[in-house]
Amino acid sequence: MTSALDGLTDAATSSVRPHILRRLLRNPLAVISSTILAILFVLALIGPMIAPYGQNFADVAQPLADPSSAHWLGTDSAGRDVVSRLLFGTQLTILSAIVCAAVAIAIGLPAGLLAGYYGGRFDGVAGWIAGMLMSLPSIIVLLAVRSALGPSVWISMLIFGIMLSPGYFRLTRSAVQSVRGELYVDAARVAGLSDARIIARHILSVVRAPIIIQTAIVVGVAISIQAGLQFLGLGDPSEASWGSMVNDGFRNLFNAPGLIVPPVVLIGATIGALVLLANGIRDALEDRAKGKRKRSTKDIATGAITVVTPVQQAGRAPAVGDEAAPSGDELLRVDGIGIGYRKPDGSLRTVVDDVSFTVARGEVVGIVGESGSGKSQTAFAILGLLPDDAEIVSGSIEFDGTRTLAEGQTKVDQSIVRTLRGKRIAYIPQEPMSNLDPNFTVGHQLVRPLQVTKRMTKAAARARALELLAMVGIKDPQRTFDAYPHEISGGMAQRVLIAGAVAGEPDLIIADEPTTALDVTVQAEVLDVLRDLQHRLGMGMVLVTHNFGVVADIADRVVVMQAGRVVETGSVRSVLREPEHPYTQMLLGSMLEGKEPMTLLTADGGRRAGGPR
Numbered sequence: 001m002t003s004a005l006d007g008l009t010d011a012a013t014s015s016v017r018p019h020i021l022r023r024l025l026r027n028p029l030a031v032i033s034s035t036i037l038a039i040l041f042v043l044a045l046i047g048p049m050i051a052p053y054g055q056n057f058a059d060v061a062q063p064l065a066d067p068s069s070a071h072w073l074g075t076d077s078a079g080r081d082v083v084s085r086l087l088f089g090t091q092l093t094i095l096s097a098i099v100c101a102a103v104a105i106a107i108g109l110p111a112g113l114l115a116g117y118y119g120g121r122f123d124g125v126a127g128w129i130a131g132m133l134m135s136l137p138s139i140i141v142l143l144a145v146r147s148a149l150g151p152s153v154w155i156s157m158l159i160f161g162i163m164l165s166p167g168y169f170r171l172t173r174s175a176v177q178s179v180r181g182e183l184y185v186d187a188a189r190v191a192g193l194s195d196a197r198i199i200a201r202h203i204l205s206v207v208r209a210p211i212i213i214q215t216a217i218v219v220g221v222a223i224s225i226q227a228g229l230q231f232l233g234l235g236d237p238s239e240a241s242w243g244s245m246v247n248d249g250f251r252n253l254f255n256a257p258g259l260i261v262p263p264v265v266l267i268g269a270t271i272g273a274l275v276l277l278a279n280g281i282r283d284a285l286e287d288r289a290k291g292k293r294k295r296s297t298k299d300i301a302t303g304a305i306t307v308v309t310p311v312q313q314a315g316r317a318p319a320v321g322d323e324a325a326p327s328g329d330e331l332l333r334v335d336g337i338g339i340g341y342r343k344p345d346g347s348l349r350t351v352v353d354d355v356s357f358t359v360a361r362g363e364v365v366g367i368v369g370e371s372g373s374g375k376s377q378t379a380f381a382i383l384g385l386l387p388d389d390a391e392i393v394s395g396s397i398e399f400d401g402t403r404t405l406a407e408g409q410t411k412v413d414q415s416i417v418r419t420l421r422g423k424r425i426a427y428i429p430q431e432p433m434s435n436l437d438p439n440f441t442v443g444h445q446l447v448r449p450l451q452v453t454k455r456m457t458k459a460a461a462r463a464r465a466l467e468l469l470a471m472v473g474i475k476d477p478q479r480t481f482d483a484y485p486h487e488i489s490g491g492m493a494q495r496v497l498i499a500g501a502v503a504g505e506p507d508l509i510i511a512d513e514p515t516t517a518l519d520v521t522v523q524a525e526v527l528d529v530l531r532d533l534q535h536r537l538g539m540g541m542v543l544v545t546h547n548f549g550v551v552a553d554i555a556d557r558v559v560v561m562q563a564g565r566v567v568e569t570g571s572v573r574s575v576l577r578e579p580e581h582p583y584t585q586m587l588l589g590s591m592l593e594g595k596e597p598m599t600l601l602t603a604d605g606g607r608r609a610g611g612p613r
């Protein structure tokens with residue numbers, strides 16, 4: 001699943017959630033500070049063009065002149081026009097501070113993204129450099145740079161930008177690390193998106209707001225540092241600047257007390273406006289988070305599910321009863337796979353041991369077993385999504401004639417599996433809510449993968465997404481399309497994820513406990529949707545579950561796992577009627593406790609509706 005940066009545009013027009021900008025506009029301090037900054041920015045661009053005099057033009061006959069029609073704010077100690085010097089100084093001060101922030105962002109942001117997302121050696125080296133830069137005293141470095149390279153404010157601000165880049169690096173890195181493990185990032189990977197797209201769409205959107213706040217603060221710090229240097233007389237004397245004007249005013253405090261006021265007011269107003277704007281953005285974001293929390297609680301309280309279209313089981317191909325494994329052509333072969341993790345003492349803990357099974361086209365294979373039996377690890381191996389520290393110790397995996405894992409390899413071949421995920425192999429996760437990115441509408445998260453994997457235009461992808469939402473039984477597809485994940489219920493979120501999974505018309509779906517996180521009544525509806533789609537689209541499915549009822553309801557064959565090993569496999573009918581292994585008997589026994597043992601299956605091998613889910 002994915003979403004786009006241009007989600008901001010949609011969010012702005014969405015009636016469901018007011019955009020942050022709108023919240024910002026409701027804050028008078030933020031509006032005033034933005035207006036001040038906008039005016040200063042325009043003056044920085046056009047100041048020298050509208051200045052009545054040149055920045056160094058001096059009327060030597062009129063030093064420290066009072067305000068007049070020729071010099072609105074008077075002249076300085078050298079007879080230079082204060083208004084003109086303020087306008088030139090605004091350009092120098094504002095633009096050089098922006099250069100400083102731009103350099104800091106250009107270095108810190110990409111480095112933080114890469115270090116946070118990939119970790120490893122780059123993270124170590126970048127972290128070390130950031131630590132070293134942060135330990136250097138900026139003022140001393142700037143003084144050294146001035147004496148080595150001259151008094152240019154541009155060079156000083158460029159160097160200062162490098163000194164400030166670790167701030168962005170650390171901020172970005174920790175934000176990325178906090179979302180890197182989120183399930184919606186995994187889900188985006190499963191949907192077939194490249195790392196670059198995941199970083200651009202899901203990760204960058206998380207760091208965007210803190211970066212804006214940090215930038216407002218960095219520009220303020222840059223202005224105060226350069227004004228400080230210029231006040232000390234360390235600036236470029238040939239260029240007008242706010243700091244040098246404060247210096248001139250300070251030296252003539254008794255002769256012309258008003259001279260110091262204009263540059264001090266400008267410095268104070270600019271830094272104050274930047275800080276207030278940063279606070280305003282932070283408040284707007286916090287309001288949004290509070291709003292989200294309130295709405296989600298309300299959704300849960302009212303059990304907001306709009307939809308239910310029970311899909312009829314009629315028409316389903318008879319699947320149970322055929323004792324033999326797949327009769328059609330083979331889609332997936334997992335052969336003797338073993339997975340382990342290193343313990344602190346270096347020994348290997350095997351969590352999946354010699355697991356083999358096959359899935360034919362259009363066949364549903366249930367992997368059942370208690371928690372920790374290795375079901376999900378097996379599923380992740382097929383998807384190529386095992387954690388980095390997992391070691392494949394044996395076996396091979398073949399999908400439709402393509403080997404994604406050859407015998408002897410310790411890792412799944414990502415270059416191959418990446419081309420299959422989201423296109424030919426799809427994934428339905430256990431926790432629907434965590435697999436949707438809270439920053440983007442449901443519609444966005446369906447449209448983007450369609451554009452990427454199916455190369456559809458935005459309009460076509462949008463139409464298809466609405467069609468898919470209707471297909472999974474959502475009554476008002478447009479409303480769900482426009483909603484954010486926190487505005488829909490868990491059951492609806494799972495339907496959305498099912499829609500996303502079938503969007504690429506895959507040959508194989510891996511569904512990992514797709515109903516476990518849902519309310520019991522919703523579980524049955526979601527299973528109906530899944531069964532119906534699987535049948536209609538003829539997809540193969542690996543259904544991971546701890547619930548034999550789910551297997552009985554939907555699967556053709558079952559693989560029973562215990563402590564990482566397959567203990568029994570066979571058609572659902574035979575395993576349910578005559579479980580051979582004591583563990584299978586125990587699992588079935590616990591499920592059927594207090595129930596009629598054979599209510600699952602009728603004598604003729606058909607399934608009775610209303611069997612345990």
Ligand SMILES: Nc1ncnc2c1ncn2[C@@H]1O[C@H](COP(=O)(O)OP(=O)(O)OP(=O)(O)O)[C@@H](O)[C@H]1O
Binds near residue numbers: 341378
């Ligand atoms: N990153 C990891 N590092 C070490 N051990 C792990 C890791 N991930 C999973 N395991 C171990 O692998 C074993 C199998 O886990 P798996 O998630 O496949 O179980 P499961 O049968 O799917 O159970 P559940 O339904 O609870 O998810 C467990 O004992 C688990 O502790």
